[in-house]
Amino acid sequence: MSSKLPPIRVVHHWACSGGTIISRSLAQLPNVVLLSEVHPLAHLRLHAPSSGYQPTDVVQQLSLAHNGRDPVLCMAAWQGSILALQAAVSQQNQVLVLRSHSHIDFFCGGLAAEESLVSRSLRPKAALLELLTVRHPLDSWLSILNNQWHLHFAGADLESFCRRALRMLEACQAMPWLRYEDFSLRPAAALEAMANVLQLDPVTSNLSDQGIQAIQLSGDSGRRADVISARPRRPIPKTQQRAVDQALDPDTDSSYLKLCQLLGYDPDPKAAHPFLIPRAELPHRIEL
DSSP states (O other): OOSSSOOEEEEEOOTTSSHHHHHHHHHTSTTEEEEEEEOTTHHHHTTOOOOSOOTTOHHHHHHHSTTOOOHHHHHHHHHHHHHHHHHHHHHTTOEEEEEEOTHHHHHSSSSOOSSOHHHHHHTTTSOEEEEEEEOOHHHHHHHHHHTTGGGGSSOOSHHHHHHHHHHHHHHTTTSOEEEHHHHHHSHHHHHHHHHHHTTOOOOOTTOOHHHHHHSOOSOOOSOOOSSOOOOOOOOOOGGGHHHHHHHTOTTSOOHHHHHHHHHTBOOOTTOOTTOBOSOOOSSOBOOO
16 A cells, blocks of 8 residues: 555445435535546446547546456556546645445445445555445435436345345445434534544535535436425335335344344334434444
8 A cells, every 4th residue: 555645535325325415515625626426347337338429538438449348457547547636636735535436336236245346446555534424225215216226226126225235334334424314414513524534624614505506416316405404205106115014024034124223213114304213233323
């Protein structure tokens, strides 16, 4: 690991868990350069369209080359670009923050990964300061269904989603973590806490909904509210009610119930917002 490069900050979360609004908040902090939804092999894992004029995207151009669709080559190109950017950003007294497209590793394709590929590719070359944010699994899953993003996931039912979320928690268990619901209730305090974890300047006086909305990032799943506030739970589609009932059965080995217990969420779909219970079993939760 290089001792010359300052730490690279990496934020992880699964889809539809408030990652965009949280990342926008971090992007407002002084001297932060935030890249949204980065992943070295996203174009290969998601089978993204490989056409279009993208002269500045070296990894995408490599995937279009005759012999370029090699994960090793793509990883090398991506890693080199991030490390070069980190060095340049540091020279300008700025801080690089990566919003990892982590759900590709844990929710798409065959078996869930043992670690975020972003972390694994950068850790041998630079120190990492990492943070995990989560949301109530039922709300994330309902939002994924509403956006029809479940078509890209390996297993679209609630239990499959939660099983993979548990695998992601296992991979990220050493990281400090924050619930989206806590952020919604106390955004300034949550931002200051995240800034402390990532060793960023925790200036929150300029945190504003107007400023956050002005920051454009990829991955917006539809948040259009004028203020940061608690979001009402989407209704459960009638076609999915049976899957939810099965996930609530305490006589089964329910990944949904395990996930709620680890993160301190009330599993009852009819629970009052913010769906939180006093104690979360997963260590390293960021307290506000």
